[in-house]
Amino acid sequence: MEYFAGLRGAGRNYTTTGINGEFDSLTNFVSLLFQTNGGNSYVHVWPEMEFGWRIVLGSLIGFFGAAFGSVGGVGGGGIYVPMLTLIIGFDAKSSTAISKCMIMGAAASTVYYNLKLRHPTLDMPIIDYDLALLIQPMLMLGISLGVIFNVIFPDWLVTVLLIVLFIGTSTKAFLKGIETWKKETIILQEAASKKNKGNDAEYRVLPSGPSDDASNNSKELMDPEVSIIENVYWKEFGLLMFVWLAFLVLQVTKNYYTSTCSTWYWVLNFLQIPVSLGVSGYEAVSLYQGRRTISSKGSDGTNLKVHQLVTYCSLGVVAGIVGGLLGLGGGFIMGPLFLELGIPPQVSSATATFAMTFSSSMSVVEYYLLKRFPVPYALYFIAVATIAAWIGQHVVRKLIHYLGRASLIIFILAFTIFVSAISLGGVGISNMIAKFHNHEYMGFDDICKYDA
Template sequence: MKKEAAKRFEANGTGREEAEYKLLPGGPTNGTQNEPTVSAEPEITILENVYWKELGLLIFVWVAFLAIQITKNYTATCSTAYWVLNLLQIPVSVGVSLYEAINLYKGRRIIASKGDSGGNLQVHQLILYCSCGVLAGIVGGLLGLGGGFILGPLFLELGVPPQVSSATATFAMTFSSSMSVVEYYLLKRFPVPYAAYFVLVATIAAFIGQHVVRKLIIILGRASLIIFILAFTIFVSAISLGGVGISNMIEKIERKEYMGFDDICSYGA
């Protein structure tokens, strides 16, 4: 008790002035107390909110992968140049990942969405995060799924907030798909009106979905709604993929077709 009194005396300066009383969040007011004032945070413009160094790294990776993929289309399949170009993707991705991992390990960068635990990560944590990213890419490529269906649950399991998890998974899908769009456009492999129609529909649907989900979160007061939506989407996609896959497998078994891996060198661009 004496220690507490001493602390209060030091906090109040001379001890004559009473310390300012602050209401507890959500505490009872009995209609006599005024609502606590919330200090307005200074507004930050979009340009000030951009991490230009990190954005530059992403643009470098995007341009490097795009250049490699386009150049690879002009080489013979399974030729020496073909495999060299494929292997060039490893130093680009591994180099950038190591750079970010070292910054996180030394505390020069922090994961803002994880608060105080987002800095000075341990080696085993960094290895786990990188391994999850690689595994998500492999599973997504084998199953033909978008990265969001794999990365979303992984981010949630790693303790990333639902809003950040959803936004990051969406950005990852946009990052990879935009390279394919530019590549196929330069190679003249898809009709522009057809692609523009899907871009328009997808954009409208995304804005409507974002607006509806934001309103629901405000009404319900629970950001966990994003987790339920993500879980429902994954459940529906798993049922759909499983049903279609089983149906195709039964048809191939009935026709006694080969269901193994094809020779990659027999593929012609």
């Protein structure tokens, strides 16, 4: 009996020890994730710039990422970051910064290409300046928040947010692409029917979107080109430049003339809020009162409700935070959002890219002030992205013109977001597992202890 009692006692001790061991492991895991180390754990890794297979392969991946990303209006950062991390050899946060440089180059090239194009069905530029004026200031505010979060947030949290967000947006965009494809198929069938009936009038398939005149169906309105001077709305462009310059002055002053977390540091950060709300609020009130319209939506772009305007501005902030945090273009949010608003795919892509030019260039300035990337590498990949974006725009526009299917842009958008989710998510999970096994610090960093 004593023998069996001893066994039962041993069993109780073993079970208790096992439970305590598991509890301790869970406690250690949570501690690794959420503790703050009183400083900053970031140490950058910048490989030497030398010609070899890494540069060649990275350039090819960056080229196709920029080509597809610029067409979809998403920038391509979800492809750049894994390439820069896994192939070139940068650390994750430096990859994020260089990714923003590439997005800026691709966006600038795409905007230059689009500045000569017109809306596919309406008499207006392909860039919707009123929509950009509503979203861009909030996007800039989000970018500043995202850059701060990039310093603070641990990689595991960024990975979780990225996977959830990208899977959702890519699915939504893909379903929108299928819907648009079906509408285009009906138009193609109607065109074939007219041709079979011997109708001699020219019939050209138009991409989905609003039309202000039924007679447009007999005209060729597929991206006619005009001069850049004629295609720019200078008042709206001037307001967008004002926001950009205001943010630039605030960022330079904050980083060069204040110490981190000082009173003036936070004052300058908070001054970005009235700048953003002032310009976006002016546009929102004008849209609500009917003095301005989101022209690319046709008659649907008038008399917007308060909750709609608040939602659009809020999503602009979210898009900026995602862009600054992950080193991606805000187009991953704006592209699907604009499509849901009923904006034609060409206009959605062009307007999202136009807004990203301002936000991405501001991110580059902020990351440069934080000394987050080596300039020679950044200049090289900017050149690669710039050339690739122009070629991608030219080839896809020709395909759309030939096939009569603007839904190609939506499918490219969905594909780019999905590939980004797989690549960035995979890299993030792999790094998280490696850090956990090596008992590395996985908690939040202290912005006030950041030392570039």
